[in-house]
Amino acid sequence: MIRGTNNIISGFSNPSTLTTAQKKVLAEAKSFRAYMYYNLVTMYTLGYEANQKILPIYTAPVAHNTPAKKTQEVFELMIKDLTESLKLYEEIGNVNRGGNINYFVTKGFLSYVYAAKGTNDALIEAAKLTESIINEGGYQLASKDVLLGGFNKTMRNPNWxxxxxxxxxxxxxxxxxxxxxxxxxxxxxxxxxxxxxxKELYDKIPTNDIRKKQFVVGIVTDDTGAKYDFGSYAIIPVNKFYPASGKVVDGVRFVESDYVFMRIEEMYLLNAEVNARSGNEAAAKSTLMKLMEIRRPDVSYINGLSGKGLLDEIVLQTRIELWGEGKAYAAIKRNKGTYEYGSNHLSYPSSTFPFDDPRLTFKVPQSELLNNTVYYE
Known part of the structure; x- marks a missing residue:
């Protein structure tokens, strides 16, 4: 994917001569390249260690190998790409919403990069960016109906x-x-x-939290009235992800539901997280309460949280809210937390894994080490 973005970016050597349409393409390519590096950093490192060599940097579609660069250099590339992307969007006046990568999605990427860096100044920048997305992006938090409405209405989901x-x-x-x-x-x-x-995460969701209804335990009754017993260990997201055509077990051969890669709830949770990490607990609580008051009737308990208890609650709500959407891994890792496998997990039931367990960080592929002769330069 990085090579693909480099193919695009290399075709725009002089941004000052570009048309509006070309600037938009360049903005998307720079944004996406940075996001791919962010994912690599998340998977291949334990966190921000400025002088640790981690990844080769490729900013052109070259055929030769390049050596691994320091963490600081990779973060500088991501921040530079995303900042330049935002500037391009601003130049062409294209800061509107849309299903593709856009101005506010790019701000979301930059927020994640700063949150992953984790220094105090970076956390403050992440807080500013997420606040901007929340206040200026025009996205609405999901209502109770939307939370139970499936992932099948791209153009009608105001939170996507x-x-x-x-x-x-x-x-x-x-x-x-x-x-x-x-x-x-x-x-x-x-x-x-x-x-x-x-099971343990399910048990932590109160019965008066609307998200409890996203899941059923064991037996699924579909729209035909047929019952399917998947076992008492199975806690299945039948009311979170389902097709527009209806709920019939094994009823869809070709997928016409939609993919969601980022939604506004992430930005609320990330804003609460980075504010809590930087010591701005009042702002963290306020943002978290705005999200939670839609999901359960009483959120006053949040007022009594502070320190590690507050941050733990934010990470817990991140795990619940974004379950199955590929966000919890990075959230737990950047907060140096512990991964908890449920008692109903197939391979490692009731096991815990600290963020620095070697099994939770990808290793550089052997083929890279063998074929990239300059990797360790």
Whole structure:
């Protein structure tokens, strides 16, 4: 993906001569390149250690290998790319919403980069950026109906920031996110290999929290009235992800539901997190309460939280809110927390893994070490 963005970026050597349309393409490419490096940093490091060599940097579609660069240099590239992307969007006046990467999505990327860096000045910048997205982006927090409404209405979900609308032309089926997650789609879950919520995490959701209704335990009753027993260990997201065509177990052959990559709830949770980490607890509580008051009737308990207790609550709500959306791994890692596997987990039931457990950080591929002769320069 980085090579693909480099192919685009290298074609725009003189930004001052670009048309509005070309500047938009360049802005998206720079934003996406930085986001790919952010994902690599998240997967291949334990955190921000400025002088640790971690990844090669490629800013052109070259055929030769380059050596690993220090963490600080990789972060400088990401921040530079995202800052330049934002400037391009501002130059062309294109700061509006849309399903693709845009101005506010780019601010979201930059927020995550600063949060991952974790220095106090970086946390303050992340707080400013997420506050801007919340106040200026025009995105609305999901209502109770939207929270139970499935991931199938890209153009009508006011809380979605970055998404992809899927159609029959995509011919997406088994080898897809839905093929892994959704019992109503032809795939692994409908055959019994369910991807479910940790029992202990489920138990931490109060019964008066609307998100409890996103999941059912064991038995699924679909729209035809048929009952399917997936086992008492299975806590299945039948009311979070489901197709527009209805809830029929194994009823969808080709996916026409939509993919969501970023939604405004992330920015509320990230804003609360970075404010808590930087010591601005009043702002952290205020933001968290705005999110939570839609989900449960009484959020007054948040007022009594502080220090580690407040940050733990924010991470907990991140795990609940964004379950199955690929965000908890980075949240736990950047907060140096512990991964907790549920008692209903297949391979490691009731196990805990600290963020620095070697099994939770990807290793540089052997082929890279063998073929990149300058990696250790």
């Amino acid at each position: 920031m970055w998404s992809a609308q899927l159609t029959m032309e995509n011919r997406l089926n088994l080898i897809s996110w839905y093929g892994q997650m959704d019992v109503f789609t032809y795939g692994y879950p409908s055959s019994g290999d369910t991807k479910g919520l940790s």
